[in-house]
Amino acid sequence: MKNSFVVSFHSSGSFNRDHHRQKRRHSTDDLNKPLSVRSAFDFLESAAMSTNQKQQLRAGMVGMGMIFDETYRPFFERAHVAGVYDRKFGDVDVPLTAVASRTGSRAEKYRAEAGNAIGPFQNFAGGDSATKMVAAGVDFACVATPDNRHFEGAKQILDAGVHLLIEKPSVLTLQELDELVAIARRKNVLAKVVYHKLLDPDHKRLRTLVADNVLQHINNGYCSLLEPKSISGGQFAEWIQGRNPGTYVAVHYIKLIDFSFGGRLKTITATGQRGIVGPKDGSTWDSNQMRMVYEYADGREAAFDIHTSWVTPDNFPGYVEQEVQFRFDNGVWNGHSRKRGIELTVEGKTPIELKTTINTHYNGKCLEPWGERAQRGYGIEVIERFVRELAYVEFAGDASGRAARLAEVQQLSYNDLASDRQTVAAVQALEAILTHAATGEPDCVVRVNDSRGGLVLYRPGSDEPKVLYAPTV
């Protein structure tokens, strides 16, 4: 019944049945027909609609760079062929209908390359491209622009009453987070963030052991993620000025720690090195080391060190080398991207053209045993999962139940923007500490929820703390 009813879905969240009503309005001729003939007509018409007119979630995409190619592209191409289906919400079409980027050139290149692997989409370029994209008519939009440009695109999307999926880190300050969450609540739409490492099967297993109290009380740990020089020198060269690898990748681990172990974030410290990507006394960082201290309900604490770099030699075999170690009262969890996986060597190809260490769990192109070519992994699954949550909100029942379904999906703390507070607080603190270090004030400390405010920066030698965020985090 539900499938035959919904024709298209509008960003306000209400279903547009006008078109359906118009189609169903019988002519006076119809009304003059005997009742049995009219019922037969109704039955045939609604049967035809249920097979011909699918539910639809039209997608927009802001940013057509590396992550679009790696994860969004395979999702949209798969959805173009198969849609998204679940017994709860039925068969949903998810066409990519409009994209926005700085110059539009990568989108045109993609259109040419993809051919009929994707449907027709409009391509908008320039500073106001996101606004034009939403005006073209989309039901949800994804933001994958450089980290410090997420907020502006995300705000335009939410302001238009369009559901939002935003790449990590969601935003760089709690002030921005508050604004986006408030708009999403006002417009009754979803505002979610992509932390794909939470869907890594290893991290799911870790969290399960913690949830089941097999691993008891986290005490401390370290995480490290090393990106090759080609990332800072090539891929990101356009926007890397004044940026750091910490915000970009440490945030994966900040969220993993926050989501897996819970607790209250208390203190953030950070340092780093400069001189390869930019001048040694400039504001662009080669590598960063940050420490977070958490406190748990029983008053005990844990400390976590997160090391990141984007200047690792390109021929280092651990491409995007990832390592974690978490120590508990009664156990140790050791994870290493190279030890769990594959080391591939192909003469003349590895480690530059083909990677030596392949994370097929995250993203792998493969020939399925049944002959189909596919690209799969948790990097793609996390996007599909968002679309499924959205389809559940819009299509898993009638309009009277939508508010309850929306509230239910907003409760999912792994991806809802409203649950990203401590992660954004850690990012905001890291950014502030590095900014001060680059302007001659190293070794600052940020404390969370102390007597002076929610996020307070203390500078060595100064008795004037700086309140970065006044409300409680």
Ligand SMILES: NC(=O)c1ccc[n+]([C@@H]2O[C@H](COP(=O)([O-])OP(=O)(O)OC[C@H]3O[C@@H](n4cnc5c(N)ncnc54)[C@H](O)[C@@H]3O)[C@@H](O)[C@H]2O)c1
């Ligand atoms: N999930 C992950 O593991 C993962 C991996 C890589 C990147 N990312 C995140 O994805 C985001 C993008 O990274 P990337 O590697 O794709 O970067 P990229 O530099 O390859 O691409 C950035 C894209 O954004 C567009 N853009 C820049 N400014 C814009 C603006 N003002 N309006 C519209 N478009 C704009 C550019 O034209 C380009 O298409 C970053 O936030 C990054 O942290 C996530």
